Amino acid sequence: MATATMLHPDIEQLDRDDLRAIQHRKLAALGARLAQSPEWVAHFATAGIHPRDLADPQALAGVPFLDKATLRARYPFPLLGEPVSKVTRFCATSGTTGLPVLFGYTDHDLNELLAKQVARQLYCHGLRAGDRGYNGFGFGLWVGGLAYDLGMAKLGMVNFPVGPGRSELVVEWLRDMALDFASVSPVFLATLVRVAREKGIDPRTDWTLRHAVIGGQSVSRAFRDELEAEMPAGFKTYNTYGTTEAGGPVVAVACEHSHDRDEMHLINEDTVLTEILDPDTFRPVGPGEVGEIVVTTLDKQASPVVRWRTRDLVRVSDRPYDCACGRQGMMTIGRIIGRSDDMLKVRGVIVYPSQIEDVIAATKGTVKEAWQIYVDSLDQAPGRMSVAVEYERSYNGVPDDLAASIGRDLTSRLGLKVPVECHPEGTLPRYEAKAQRVQLRT
Numbered sequence: 001m002a003t004a005t006m007l008h009p010d011i012e013q014l015d016r017d018d019l020r021a022i023q024h025r026k027l028a029a030l031g032a033r034l035a036q037s038p039e040w041v042a043h044f045a046t047a048g049i050h051p052r053d054l055a056d057p058q059a060l061a062g063v064p065f066l067d068k069a070t071l072r073a074r075y076p077f078p079l080l081g082e083p084v085s086k087v088t089r090f091c092a093t094s095g096t097t098g099l100p101v102l103f104g105y106t107d108h109d110l111n112e113l114l115a116k117q118v119a120r121q122l123y124c125h126g127l128r129a130g131d132r133g134y135n136g137f138g139f140g141l142w143v144g145g146l147a148y149d150l151g152m153a154k155l156g157m158v159n160f161p162v163g164p165g166r167s168e169l170v171v172e173w174l175r176d177m178a179l180d181f182a183s184v185s186p187v188f189l190a191t192l193v194r195v196a197r198e199k200g201i202d203p204r205t206d207w208t209l210r211h212a213v214i215g216g217q218s219v220s221r222a223f224r225d226e227l228e229a230e231m232p233a234g235f236k237t238y239n240t241y242g243t244t245e246a247g248g249p250v251v252a253v254a255c256e257h258s259h260d261r262d263e264m265h266l267i268n269e270d271t272v273l274t275e276i277l278d279p280d281t282f283r284p285v286g287p288g289e290v291g292e293i294v295v296t297t298l299d300k301q302a303s304p305v306v307r308w309r310t311r312d313l314v315r316v317s318d319r320p321y322d323c324a325c326g327r328q329g330m331m332t333i334g335r336i337i338g339r340s341d342d343m344l345k346v347r348g349v350i351v352y353p354s355q356i357e358d359v360i361a362a363t364k365g366t367v368k369e370a371w372q373i374y375v376d377s378l379d380q381a382p383g384r385m386s387v388a389v390e391y392e393r394s395y396n397g398v399p400d401d402l403a404a405s406i407g408r409d410l411t412s413r414l415g416l417k418v419p420v421e422c423h424p425e426g427t428l429p430r431y432e433a434k435a436q437r438v439q440l441r442t
């Protein structure tokens with residue numbers, strides 16, 4: 001059994017039953033804590049149960065789901081679990097619709113829990129004390145930048161917390177500071193490669209990057225392969241997944257083995273209990289099936305969640321407990337394939353934006369970070385959908401041929417005829433944070 005990449009082998013090597021035993025013990029303790037909070041008691045009572053019922057692990061399946069509407073109704077400090085005076089810091093979800101929802105973190109939540117969760121992930125990727133990291137995740141209310149600051153500090157890494165943007169500076173620092181690691185959005189990493197080349201910097205020979213964690217959005221294998229080909233030999237981009245509600249970007253990461261299968265481990269299962277449920281029946285799905293990620297935080301003091309519906313859909317691995325890294329109690333899941341509320345139903349055909357991205361990323365000559373979906377209504381059931389892409393400056397062919405080729409691939413992938421337009425590089429919008437791929441065009 002390989003423990004060389006495990007920061008916490010006492011946990012990471014456990015088999016499924018032993019890991020579940022930890023979860024059950026912590027669920028009972030969580031129930032006892034929530035029983036002190038009238039708000040939480042009232043929330044459980046809507047299903048005729050009490051937080052103390054969590055002493056029986058079977059009771060979790062009867063706890064009402066949490067979602068944004070439930071939290072918004074309890075503005076401004078929903079289900080906090082601790083007095084406001086015990087909160088060190090608030091973070092918030094991006095809030096693309098309506099007011100952001102605040103999530104509190106106590107000193108323990110930040111410096112014990114979150115730091116340890118992220119340090120475990122960094123160690124799993126092969127990073128060690130003294131390695132140099134460029135933290136390109138966002139700061140402010142977003143938890144991403146903060147989480148990687150804490151994780152790098154816990155592991156003893158050297159941190160350059162630039163945040164998103166400042167590409168002209170970053171491409172030089174990656175060379176001059178000989179940085180080993182980057183936490184960055186995938187689209188911005190692609191932008192950095194382009195900016196470097198424009199400045200006469202060759203990432204393959206001038207940079208020493210070994211690892212990048214790409215978060216904020218999920219990218220296809222083709223996109224990752226292409227990025228890795230532009231980087232120093234041996235460079236790997238690791239997918240990561242998490243949410244503010246779960247306590248940060250700490251739900252799932254790829255190990256060196258699952259990376260090749262485009263899968264991630266639920267690597268913090270001793271502190272974040274994850275259910276993968278059929279979004280219609282809410283029954284757990286089996287190997288190879290698609291379900292929605294539902295999380296329960298086991299150790300978080302402020303703003304704990306019980307059965308938070310992420311709306312993110314994943315496919316459970318065909319062999320979820322069989323990874324060569326030795327983390328055999330930590331399920332492997334595929335990358336996020338879409339959100340249950342991003343899903344489009346175009347003339348009766350189900351379409352996820354990620355399927356369109358896969359086709360674009362796999363087509364030579366396209367600009368990977370710039371593409372849009374246009375729909376004639378934003379109600380998730382548009383009558384018309386079209387796709388816009390860009391061709392690279394170096395593309396020698398006929399743009400109409402590129403559009404036709406993508407159109408054919410989309411038809412075979414989706415079972416739907418989709419008009420495709422092809423523009424010169426630089427025409428379509430760029431996004432530094434979460435991309436708004438679906439746009440209204442009537």
Ligand SMILES: [Zn+2]
Binds near residue numbers: 256265324326327
């Ligand atoms: Zn593994």
